[in-house]
Amino acid sequence: MKDKSKTIRVDYLARVEGEGALYIRYDDKAVHEVQLKIFEPPRFFEAFLQGRDYSEAPDITARICGICPVAYQMSSVHAMENALGFEAEPGIQQLRRLLYCGEWIESHVLHIAMLHAPDFLKLHSAVDMAKLHPEIVQQALALKKTGNAIVNLLGGREIHPINVRIGGFYRLPKREELQSLRKSLDEALTLAIALTRWVATLKLPTFDRQQQPYLFVALHNEQEYPMNRGRLVSSAGLDITANEFEQHFTEHHVAHSNALHCLMNNDRPYFVGPMARFNLNFQQLAPCAKQLAKEVGVIPPYSNPFGSIIVRALEVVHAVATARELIDQYQAPEHPYTTKEAKAARGYAITEAPRGILYHRYDINDQGKIQEAKIVPPTSQNQKTIEDDLRLMLPTLMHLEEEDLRHRCEQAIRNYDPCISCATHFLQLSLDKIPCTTP
Amino acid sequence: MMTKAKVAVWKFTSCDGCQLSLLDCEDELLSVANAVDIAYFMEATSRQVPGPYDLSIVEGSISTPEQLELIASVRAQSHFVVAIGACATAGGIQALRNMANIDDYISTVYAHPDYIQTLATSTAISDHIHVDFELRGCPINKHQLLEVISAFLNQRRPRISNHSVCVECKLENTICVAVSRGEACMGPITQAGCGALCPRYHRACFGCYGPKENPNPDSLAQWWQTENHTDKVKIIENLSNFNTAAPAFHDAAEKIRTGGKP
Numbered sequence: 001m002k003d004k005s006k007t008i009r010v011d012y013l014a015r016v017e018g019e020g021a022l023y024i025r026y027d028d029k030a031v032h033e034v035q036l037k038i039f040e041p042p043r044f045f046e047a048f049l050q051g052r053d054y055s056e057a058p059d060i061t062a063r064i065c066g067i068c069p070v071a072y073q074m075s076s077v078h079a080m081e082n083a084l085g086f087e088a089e090p091g092i093q094q095l096r097r098l099l100y101c102g103e104w105i106e107s108h109v110l111h112i113a114m115l116h117a118p119d120f121l122k123l124h125s126a127v128d129m130a131k132l133h134p135e136i137v138q139q140a141l142a143l144k145k146t147g148n149a150i151v152n153l154l155g156g157r158e159i160h161p162i163n164v165r166i167g168g169f170y171r172l173p174k175r176e177e178l179q180s181l182r183k184s185l186d187e188a189l190t191l192a193i194a195l196t197r198w199v200a201t202l203k204l205p206t207f208d209r210q211q212q213p214y215l216f217v218a219l220h221n222e223q224e225y226p227m228n229r230g231r232l233v234s235s236a237g238l239d240i241t242a243n244e245f246e247q248h249f250t251e252h253h254v255a256h257s258n259a260l261h262c263l264m265n266n267d268r269p270y271f272v273g274p275m276a277r278f279n280l281n282f283q284q285l286a287p288c289a290k291q292l293a294k295e296v297g298v299i300p301p302y303s304n305p306f307g308s309i310i311v312r313a314l315e316v317v318h319a320v321a322t323a324r325e326l327i328d329q330y331q332a333p334e335h336p337y338t339t340k341e342a343k344a345a346r347g348y349a350i351t352e353a354p355r356g357i358l359y360h361r362y363d364i365n366d367q368g369k370i371q372e373a374k375i376v377p378p379t380s381q382n383q384k385t386i387e388d389d390l391r392l393m394l395p396t397l398m399h400l401e402e403e404d405l406r407h408r409c410e411q412a413i414r415n416y417d418p419c420i421s422c423a424t425h426f427l428q429l430s431l432d433k434i435p436c437t438t439p
Numbered sequence: 440m441m442t443k444a445k446v447a448v449w450k451f452t453s454c455d456g457c458q459l460s461l462l463d464c465e466d467e468l469l470s471v472a473n474a475v476d477i478a479y480f481m482e483a484t485s486r487q488v489p490g491p492y493d494l495s496i497v498e499g500s501i502s503t504p505e506q507l508e509l510i511a512s513v514r515a516q517s518h519f520v521v522a523i524g525a526c527a528t529a530g531g532i533q534a535l536r537n538m539a540n541i542d543d544y545i546s547t548v549y550a551h552p553d554y555i556q557t558l559a560t561s562t563a564i565s566d567h568i569h570v571d572f573e574l575r576g577c578p579i580n581k582h583q584l585l586e587v588i589s590a591f592l593n594q595r596r597p598r599i600s601n602h603s604v605c606v607e608c609k610l611e612n613t614i615c616v617a618v619s620r621g622e623a624c625m626g627p628i629t630q631a632g633c634g635a636l637c638p639r640y641h642r643a644c645f646g647c648y649g650p651k652e653n654p655n656p657d658s659l660a661q662w663w664q665t666e667n668h669t670d671k672v673k674i675i676e677n678l679s680n681f682n683t684a685a686p687a688f689h690d691a692a693e694k695i696r697t698g699g700k701p
Contacts, residue, residue, distance in 0.1 A: 015485060017455045041452040041503045042557060043533040047544035053676060059645065063532050063681065066456020066578060106463075114462060114483065125484030127472040137469070145465040156640050157633070158463055159456040159578040160647070163640045170642040253551045260549070336641075410485075 015115040015125070017067050018420020022409060023256070026394060034391045036383055036413070038257040040420045049373040054080050054342060054364045055166055061360070061375065062160045067110070067419055070103035070151060071353030073164040074228055075360040075375075080166045082242075083347025083364055084340040091333030092168040093228065094326050099154040099164070100227045100351075101323040105147025105188075106158065107354035108274075108312045108319075111417045112199060113140035116309050119411040120202040136198055139191045143316070146188040150323060153177055168337030175332075182327045189320045193292060196313035200296035204306040205408065207393055214303055214385065215268055216276035219352050225284040225318055226277060228351050233280055234270065242348040245359050251376065259420070262381040269384035272356025273416065274311045278302065286321035289314050305389060305415040312417070342368030353378050355417050379418045386416055444493040444592050447479035449513055451499025451506050452533060452561060457524035458482055458498045460581040467585060475592065490516030494591050496584075497570075500526040502533060502561040514568040519591050522564040523584065525577035525681045529649055532577075534561040534684035562684070572597060577647040577681035580632050600631050601652040604644050607635035616643050623669045625677055628654035628687070649682035656691035671695055 021037040045064055052060060057076040062069035074096060081087060088096070113136070114126040123129050130137040148158045153173055155161020163169050216235040219226035232240050240248060251260035264270050279300045282290065293299055298310050344366040350359050356378030363371040389412055397405055448458050462468065462483060471477075478488035495517035501510060514520055522528050530537065536544055541559040545552040564570050574587050574597075583599055590597035600606075604626035608615060613635055617624040622643035626635070629644050630651040637644045650656070656678065663669035678692040 015482065017482060019450065041506070042545075042548065043452060043502075043531075043561075044536055044544040044548055047547040048532070048535040048539070050547070053673075056676065056680070060532065060680070063454050063456075063577065066454040066459045069454075069456070110459075110462060118485075124486035125477075127469070127477065127484065128486075130469055130472070141465040141468065144463075148463060148465070156636050157578075159459060162637050162642060162645075170637075171640045253549050255551070 015118065016414060016418050016420060017065070018418070020413075020418065020420045022390070022413065024390065024394065024409070028398070031391050031394045034387045034394075035256040036387050036390075038259040038383075038420055040258055042258050046373045046375060049370050052370050054083075054362065054368045054370055057362065057370065057373075058164050058166065059160075059162070064375070064377070065419060066159050067107055068103060068353050068355065069160050070099055070155065070164075071351060071358050073161065074100060074351040075349050075353075075358045076362075077164060077166050078228060078349035078351060079347040079360040079362050080364075081347070082349055083345040083362060084166075084343065085345070086167075086338070086340050088168055089333040089335070089338065091331050092337070094330055095154060095169065095173070097224075097227055098150060098323055098326045098330075099161075101319040101326070102147045102150025102154065104227075104319040104354050105192075105316055105323075106144050106151065107147075108316045109140055109144040109147060109195070111414075112195065112309055112312050112316070113137060113144070116414050116417070117199065117202070119407070119414060120204070120309070122407075136195070140195060143188055143191045143195060146184050146191075146320070149181060149184065153181055165337055167339050168333070168335070170336065172332060172336045178327050178330060182324065185320055185324045185327070189288070189317070189324065192313070192317040192320045193288070196292055196296065196310065196317055199309050199313045200298070202309065204304060205411070207304055207306060207389070207412075209303055209305075209389075209392065212388065212392065214275075215264065215270040216279050217264070217270045217272050217357065217381075218276040218280045219350060219357060220280055222284070225281050225286070225322070226352050232350055232357065234264075235276075235279065238264075242350040242359065245348065245350065245376075246361070246374075249359075249376070249381075251380070257383065259380045259383060261383050262376055263384060269388055270381065271385045272378050272381050273308075274315050274354075274356075275302070275305065275308050276356065277352060278311045278314065285314070286318045286325075288321050289318040292317055305412065308415045308417075342366065355379060355419055356381060377419070379416070379420060382416050382418065386413055386418070389415075443474070443476040445478040445488065445491070446475045446588070447490070447492040447495045447513075447517065448477075448482070449479075449495060449497045449499075449509075450481070451497065451510070451527065451564070452502040453499030453524065453526040453531065455482065455498075456578040457527075457576075457584075458496070460579055460584055461496075464581050464585060471585070471588070475588075492517045494519045494521065494588065496588070497522050497527050497564050498524055500530045500533060500561040500563065501567055502558050503556055504558060505556075507567065510564060510567050519571045520564070520568065521572045521574060521587055521591065522570045523574045523579050523587075525575065525647065525649060526561075527564045528573040528575055528685075529563050529682040530561045530684035532681050532683065535679065536561055537684055574599065575630050575648045576632050580634070583632055602631050603627055603651040603654075604629045604631050604633070604635050604638075604648070607631045607633075608638050611635060611639070613638045616641065621667055623663050623667060623673060623677060628656045628659050645677060645680065646688065647681055649685045650687035654687050656687055657694060660691055660695060
């Protein structure tokens with residue numbers, strides 16, 4: 001691999017889930033082109049789901065992502081239940097919310113401490129960080145372990161849980177199992193609050209999108225910070241149900257990415273994930289998380305994407321507090337699951353994966369076989385907004401040395417915790433400084 | 440002081456779950472990082488030390504033209520290569536494409552099929568290079584992964600059993616879901632490693648760890664049909680998921696599809 005003049009190349013973006021590349025063409029005057037390229041090889045889930053049994057959807061779609069399998073299981077079970085026309089019992093809904101809290105905790109803490117924080121400290125990894133801040137890394141690992149313990153108990157294992165089924169769970173947790181989990185959560189809450197206070201001390205690059213404000217999109221419901229339930233709302237007044245999603249959001253296939261770009265009303269990029277949820281659902285945050293947000297000075301409207309690390313930490317506090325409450329209030333359902341006979345139908349669901357809204361739609365036939373599946377993961381929805389951030393950010397960064405410039409671009413991408421396995425990974429970053437030519 | 444062994448972690452076509460298992464070793468991660476030099480692990484670190492490597496851990500299947508070259512280069516610069524997970528050891532769930540027309544698949548998902556570069560098949564790492572050890576599972580068991588890493592670094596054989604899930608159930612006194620509930624459990628033909636997780640959760644095994652050593656899936660499928668009245672489609676679904684391209688599962692499913700002819 002020979003370097004060409006005026007080109008910076010990194011063969012692979014590190015500390016993201018998946019293989020992606022960034023291509024930026026610019027000169028001293030302007031940024032001409034920004035492409036977040038996703039080379040993650042396609043796996044064609046929507047194709048091979050056709051003909052499979054509806055009951056297999058939670059296990060098969062979980063394999064789209066090893067980091068957020070619970071999200072796929074939650075969207076698929078809710079979509080199938082929507083198709084068959086029933087809702088799971090309240091006790092099941094509580095357990096699903098608890099399971100989701102576990103995934104939010106482990107996924108967010110992985111990103112905060114192991115993938116993103118090293119950027120702010122100019123380090124390569126959490127292992128390097130452990131030499132300088134051993135107590136922070138050890139506490140983060142302990143917190144992540146608590147998240148995994150929740151998923152482990154309710155799901156059977158941390159990655160690709162086996163206990164989730166349409167209508168409920170194969171086996172309900174025993175009271176004593178939940179109690180032993182409950183004991184670890186007081187300590188976890190202390191750790192989560194400490195982690196938030198620590199990330200709030202990191203020096204954040206400033207970035208102002210007031211010229212082109214973000215369009216935040218997230219679930220919302222008055223009763224609770226959204227995970228499995230709610231209407232889809234935006235910072236611009238959208239308010240729809242899951243079955244109206246495709247009327248407002250469309251996927252576009254662009255040549256430089258194996259992940260489809262999803263846009264609102266055909267042309268508007270939007271922003272999903274912790275920043276969107278936080279801005280649209282602040283009132284619903286757990287009181288301790290809300291209070292902490294005020295303490296660290298991060299309250300809506302909040303739009304510095306580099307501060308997403310703090311928002312993510314606040315969501316961890318929220319998830320731990322919620323998990324505690326759920327266990328304290330848990331009323332075991334009468335049955336581990338309920339069933340309903342398969343019928344020809346269409347079902348929709350949107351749930352809040354750690355990285356943002358995850359849309360599933362299925363058509364099933366009267367034998368319960370999937371005729372068509374459509375899945376829109378969070379990262380494909382954020383791709384265009386990531387590109388816009390880079391395009392708008394670069395002109396103010398031209399004074400930086402090339403190395404620092406490249407590092408800042410990578411950090412800006414990691415603000416979104418992109419999950420490229422979901423979106424379809426190989427991040428090859430090339431900053432191409434050449435005279436502008438028409439392609 | 441001895442120099443630390445250089446370990447590399449590679450990703451091919453996969454969900455990232457198996458390499459994540461290493462980061463999920465919350466209690467052991469920092470000790471592992473102290474014991475070895477994590478020389479290449481893109482998901483965890485931006486530090487990249489060039490080969491050769493003492494041990495390469497490979498996740499994912501081979502499904503694109505570029506990966507054919509990359510896997511050959513991984514082999515060339517690694518003393519040992521260990522394939523981890525169902526994608527790397529059997530092609531993964533994405534090997535369902537091997538039975539289908541890939542162009543139909545591409546056009547189901549993508550509007551511009553001409554933008555997509557992919558092979559018609561998704562295949563195991565051992566189909567392309569010599570692999571020193573295969574660790575099964577979708578996903579792998581993180582304790583088994585630590586055992587394998589430790590074994591290779593100490594130049595001994597990994598202690599990984601290749602008996603069936605049934606043996607794990609018996610060892611743990613788990614009630615048999617096939618006998619007690621009449622379910623089409625894959626336990627008799629599936630390799631152990633998960634700790635018989637599904638039966639412990641009152642669920643039939645669905646074969647995440649792939650075929651055990653010398654399985655007899657034809658006999659099991661026959662038993663399901665005659666004793667259990669299991670629907671043929673259900674049997675094919677059981678055999679055709681995360682290890683669909685593992686020869687024992689693939690051949691058994693094919694026999695049922697074609698009505699018994701091998």
